[in-house]
Amino acid sequence: MLELVVKRLISAIPTLLLVTLMVFSLQKLLPGDPITAMAGEERNPEVIAQLREQYHLNDPIPSQYFHWVGNALHGDFGMSLRTQEPVLQLIASKLPVTLELSLLAMIVALIIGITMGVVAAVNKGTWIDNSTNFLALSGISIPHFWLGVLLIMLFSVKLHWLPASGYVPFSEDPLQNLKTMLLPAAVLGTGLSATLMRHTRAAMIAVMKADYIRTARAKGLLSGQVIMKHALRNALVPIITLTTLLFGELLGGAVLCEQVFTIPGFGKMIVDAVFNRDYAVVQGVVMVVAVGFLLMNLLADVLYVLVNPRMRRA
Amino acid sequence: MKFAPRLTACIPALLLLTTAGLAHAEGTLRIGLGSDPDMLDPATARTYYGRFIFSAMCERLVDVDQHLQIVPGLVKDWAYSDDGKTLTLHLREGVTFHDGEKFDANAAKYNIERYLTLPGSLRKSELSSIDTVDVTAPLTVVLHLKTADAALLMQMTDRAGTMMAPAATAKGNVSAHPVCSGPYEFVSRVQQDRIVLKRFENYWNKAAYHFDKVVFLPIPDASVRLANLRAGDLDITEGIAASDTATVKADSNLQLASTIGLGYMGLTINIANGTANTNTPLAKEARVRQALSLAIDRDALNQVVFQGQYTPANQAFSPVSPYHADVPIQKRDIEKAKALLAAAGVKTPLNIDFLVANNPTSQQVAQVLQAMVSEAGINLNLQMTEYATLLDRQQSGEFSMSMSGWSGRPDPDGDIFSFLSTKGGLNDGKYSNPQVDQWLQQARLTSDVAQRKTLYKQVVEQANIDNPLIYLYFEPRIFGMNKKVTGFVPYADGLIRLQGLALNP
Numbered sequence: 074m075l076e077l078v079v080k081r082l083i084s085a086i087p088t089l090l091l092v093t094l095m096v097f098s099l100q101k102l103l104p105g106d107p108i109t110a111m112a113g114e115e116r117n118p119e120v121i122a123q124l125r126e127q128y129h130l131n132d133p134i135p136s137q138y139f140h141w142v143g144n145a146l147h148g149d150f151g152m153s154l155r156t157q158e159p160v161l162q163l164i165a166s167k168l169p170v171t172l173e174l175s176l177l178a179m180i181v182a183l184i185i186g187i188t189m190g191v192v193a194a195v196n197k198g199t200w201i202d203n204s205t206n207f208l209a210l211s212g213i214s215i216p217h218f219w220l221g222v223l224l225i226m227l228f229s230v231k232l233h234w235l236p237a238s239g240y241v242p243f244s245e246d247p248l249q250n251l252k253t254m255l256l257p258a259a260v261l262g263t264g265l266s267a268t269l270m271r272h273t274r275a276a277m278i279a280v281m282k283a284d285y286i287r288t289a290r291a292k293g294l295l296s297g298q299v300i301m302k303h304a305l306r307n308a309l310v311p312i313i314t315l316t317t318l319l320f321g322e323l324l325g326g327a328v329l330c331e332q333v334f335t336i337p338g339f340g341k342m343i344v345d346a347v348f349n350r351d352y353a354v355v356q357g358v359v360m361v362v363a364v365g366f367l368l369m370n371l372l373a374d375v376l377y378v379l380v381n382p383r384m385r386r387a
Numbered sequence: 388m389k390f391a392p393r394l395t396a397c398i399p400a401l402l403l404l405t406t407a408g409l410a411h412a413e414g415t416l417r418i419g420l421g422s423d424p425d426m427l428d429p430a431t432a433r434t435y436y437g438r439f440i441f442s443a444m445c446e447r448l449v450d451v452d453q454h455l456q457i458v459p460g461l462v463k464d465w466a467y468s469d470d471g472k473t474l475t476l477h478l479r480e481g482v483t484f485h486d487g488e489k490f491d492a493n494a495a496k497y498n499i500e501r502y503l504t505l506p507g508s509l510r511k512s513e514l515s516s517i518d519t520v521d522v523t524a525p526l527t528v529v530l531h532l533k534t535a536d537a538a539l540l541m542q543m544t545d546r547a548g549t550m551m552a553p554a555a556t557a558k559g560n561v562s563a564h565p566v567c568s569g570p571y572e573f574v575s576r577v578q579q580d581r582i583v584l585k586r587f588e589n590y591w592n593k594a595a596y597h598f599d600k601v602v603f604l605p606i607p608d609a610s611v612r613l614a615n616l617r618a619g620d621l622d623i624t625e626g627i628a629a630s631d632t633a634t635v636k637a638d639s640n641l642q643l644a645s646t647i648g649l650g651y652m653g654l655t656i657n658i659a660n661g662t663a664n665t666n667t668p669l670a671k672e673a674r675v676r677q678a679l680s681l682a683i684d685r686d687a688l689n690q691v692v693f694q695g696q697y698t699p700a701n702q703a704f705s706p707v708s709p710y711h712a713d714v715p716i717q718k719r720d721i722e723k724a725k726a727l728l729a730a731a732g733v734k735t736p737l738n739i740d741f742l743v744a745n746n747p748t749s750q751q752v753a754q755v756l757q758a759m760v761s762e763a764g765i766n767l768n769l770q771m772t773e774y775a776t777l778l779d780r781q782q783s784g785e786f787s788m789s790m791s792g793w794s795g796r797p798d799p800d801g802d803i804f805s806f807l808s809t810k811g812g813l814n815d816g817k818y819s820n821p822q823v824d825q826w827l828q829q830a831r832l833t834s835d836v837a838q839r840k841t842l843y844k845q846v847v848e849q850a851n852i853d854n855p856l857i858y859l860y861f862e863p864r865i866f867g868m869n870k871k872v873t874g875f876v877p878y879a880d881g882l883i884r885l886q887g888l889a890l891n892p
Contacts, residue, residue: 104775104776104779104780105773105775105776105778105779106775106779109775109778109779109782110775110778111433112433112509113433113434113509114433114793114794114813115433115509115512116782116805116812116813117511117512117812118812119511120507120508120509120511120512123506123507124507126506127506127507155425155426156425156426156562156578157426157428157431157560157562157563158562158563158578163578166577166578167578222610222611222614225611225614225618226614229614229615229617229618229620230614230617230618233618233619236615236618236620237611237614237615237617237618237620238606238611238614238615238620239580239581239604239615239620240577240580332607332608333608333611334611335579335580335604335605335606335607335608335611336580337577337578337579337580341579342578342579345423345579348773348774348775349775350775
């Protein structure tokens with residue numbers, strides 16, 4: 074086991090190096106200049122030159138790259154060009170927000186998706202099945218931002234139940250935190266719930282045909298018990314796999330959702346950083362995400378070995 | 388089904404969750420902003436939105452009133468020497484910074500010198516006419532200028548005149564905790580979320596400010612910002628879209644205030660920047676540019692895209708500015724435009740590449756322009772591009788015609804000198820007319836309002852012949868607020884003055 078982990082970690086090093094090279098060179102290829110973005114309406118060549126000097130943008134590109142990688146190895150990802158905050162501190166403050174949003178969205182997606190999937194499978198071929206399918210398709214098709222604005226109009230403007238946007242940290246006021254997160258989580262979750270519903274339905278239909286379900290019914294078990302205990306439990310295996318995969322998709326969805334609901338999360342930070350050509354932030358974010366993915370993959374491999382004894386010798 | 392009772396038990400709990408605790412502290416004012424400000428250091432700040440925060444938190448040497456006249460701020464009164472090369476400032480006594488440090492002539496000197504020397508300071512150009520700063524008495528500062536500079540005082544009504552506490556500022560990292568002397572002091576900031584200020588108890592004019600706390604909430608999407616206002620989550624917001632004004636008016640809980648702003652939108656034409664895009668009739672022939680301008684119906688553009696909320700423009704000076712030149716906007720005249728093109732020897736259709744920022748409003752404006760000028764035989768090829776790239780291409784001369792705006796300055800010099808003078812830093816089209824240069828230079832050196840007006844009018848008239856920059860419209864500053872808000876006065880610079888502002892219970 075230890076050997077596997079060490080091997081994996083060593084093989085991660087070239088991958089990470091490649092990521093640093095890619096993110097760095099892609100940024101340099103972007104049209105638009107960070108100093109122009111930074112200086113705004115000030116175009117005094119003397120000031121611009123000084124800013125370039127200050128941020129090492131006049132150095133040869135390879136030297137800029139090594140400067141950045143060297144500092145990053147020491148845990149220093151530089152300062153945000155836009156606000157002069159350390160990048161790592163920025164990321165640390167934004168990451169929990171997006172993780173909370175993703176988690177809540179996933180809970181919403183699971184509740185809606187699995188319930189609807191089971192209901193559709195049990196009533197396969199009836200109008201109930203058709204209408205849940207219709208709902209699921211709508212869920213996939215409705216753009217996040219549009220649904221977001223509609224929900225804001227209903228729950229905030231008309232009914233005054235929930236705040237229209239914004240964010241309060243959980244540590245500060247748990248109730249207010251949940252209230253601000255409810256709408257964005259619902260919007261983000263609905264999109265995913267549709268995918269989950271389709272897969273749950275398919276898995277349930279397959280399982281419901283199995284012999285042991287017929288046996289369970291023959292034993293005279295209640296229909297509800299058969300569905301929940303025997304069928305759903307077995308149908309859940311592919312759903313769990315899918316759920317872990319969907320977590321990656323959540324980050325992409327969070328970008329839009331955070332824009333609409335003005336949640337100060339990871340996604341909003343990335344978008345703002347790209348538009349402001351805030352190189353240091355973009356680089357830092359991509360690196361953190363890359364490391365996160367590598368760690369998740371490692372974790373998946375380890376779990377796989379733990380679950381499947383046949384893999385251990387490999 | 389087993390889980391059904393548990394689910395139904397959840398519903399009342401959810402309802403409870405949603406309805407409880409929406410009330411907020413009475414003494415708090417929540418202000419919506421169109422974007423998150425950048426650095427909270429007046430030396431390096433560049434965004435328009437940051438100025439809202441400075442205006443609540445800091446004080447400037449001088450300020451402007453509603454009619455863009457300079458009024459006292461931290462400077463009680465001032466006097467120019469006869470040659471205009473010495474400016475004496477008499478400072479207000481009894482002012483302290485948020486950390487208790489006294490404001491005096493040394494503090495003013497420290498700040499001005501910091502703006503002039505700090506690496507990366509964006510205030511250098513604004514104060515470039517200052518040679519030396521002398522402290523002649525505890526509350527008297529004398530600025531010795533390299534040349535007379537009519538715009539200098541006006542520059543000090545904004546960030547370049549913002550006074551920060553010297554001791555706290557010298558420690559560095561100003562942005563993380565700015566310390567100045569305004570009615571509200573900095574409490575906290577969460578990027579992209581909020582900036583919180585609280586009342587400064589030792590403010591010299593404390594009685595004029597009625598809130599214990601002021602919270603700025605950046606909400607980039609205009610419709611979400613409006614939804615927040617309608618939901619009661621904001622008390623006041625800037626940047627109401629022209630298309631939303633009807634919604635605000637129709638809502639009995641809301642009120643609207645607006646004024647014509649100082650900023651304009653215009654078409655910059657590449658006349659001599661580089662060689663790749665300047666060998667065209669548009670670059671070489673003033674008549675072609677005149678034809679283009681004549682083919683545009685600015686009133687119709689305003690009605691179609693902005694519901695008539697904007698103000699058509701043919702110059703850089705907004706109608707709210709005392710320097711607005713009395714030059715009528717030419718009516719759309721397709722026949723004359725065609726005749727001008729023919730006289731210039733241009734074969735129609737004339738193709739022009741047109742650089743446009745890829746936001747919905749700019750796109751809409753560009754499409755309307757495209758339709759209008761096509762009737763005169765001019766074919767605009769729209770090139771939608773992201774804004775940072777547009778600025779880059781404009782600067783490097785990779786454009787024939789580009790649409791970009793200017794946020795406007797209270798002093799006319801800031802609206803025109805850099806754009807139309809030969810060596811101007813923002814003259815991306817590299818327009819050059821020695822006569823215009825001379826007028827602009829003269830207007831910069833004299834403080835005589837009548838004389839400056841005459842000079843600027845001459846510049847506007849000449850610019851309407853040469854058309855290096857085809858002005859389209861002035862943007863209004865539209866504010867939406869709750870009916871409970873009283874005492875709000877819209878200023879042309881777009882900033883929200885908190886003095887006298889109150890919330891009725």
